[in-house]
Amino acid sequence: MKQNNVLLASLILIMSMSAFAKVDDLKQEVKIKAVSQTADIKNNQVIFFGPVEVTQGSIKIIADQLRAFSAEGESSKTLVATGNPATYTQVLDDGRPASASAKEISYNMASRTLTLKGLASLDQAGSQVRGNLIRYDIIQQKLIAESTGSGDDRVITIIQPESYQDDIKPGTSTDKPVKKQGSK
Template identity: 65%
Template structure:
């Protein structure tokens, strides 16, 4: 039971992306830069051909193609970024970066669900979860990672002092001659 608690405690900072994401990001304009785009107005769909770059505040999505559409009129908006891989990154409220990558990144706005499909990785501060598919409900802060066939879900949790280990405090070294003077 203690091991489960330890693993859960290590995973919480990794999967709490929505809780600590910059609130200001969602108030910023969305800018989509692409090589070309086409709109299917009848079916409520826009396709951006890449390379595609989407930015909104500190949020950045890079993809080969981006589809934006609604399941039904005025509800269920969905963004699907595809690439080899498509990537998502965002700076959290505390300044720490979080990132994700997969062959397909699907974001359903109405349910606030991010689904990573195909070689999926979710990473924050060196800790990561990988699998065939990762589904994360931002609002409920629930994560489900799955793999298929012989593949396994892999979770790597860095020790609490990981950031201190990779960014040691920079102190100028004193030379023996300077110490004697």
């Protein structure tokens, strides 16, 4: 019974991570593909070994390992995807792609916080934030990005002009060759 609770909790976590995805994604099944999995009932966790692929509608998580757990005596559930890097992609309601990558992608269900650690990158409609650590509070819609503070390691933010974002339509590529005037 407890193993079923852990499995159910892991699926709920994955579905919760999609809080800012397309509405239709939330109605889709969650599918986890892995090479193997273990359930550590004593420690209330499920670990999927990879490569691991999680899909729900347009949401896709790729990782080397995925761990779903809750701390002893707490109802707070956490999902941690690790990889070199682990990636998270989705299509937003407006049809534009969003993606994240880091060595570790963690989602805390109670605080509704997404944390990217290690070579973290968050990309939406061509604009990007990169740093060593990125935290996104889904409820308050607040983003905090940090660097290690050493050497040239800095938080980098790239914001595309509105005309760039208007030019990107769902399903189109920005890598099309530009036709020169007068050419056929």
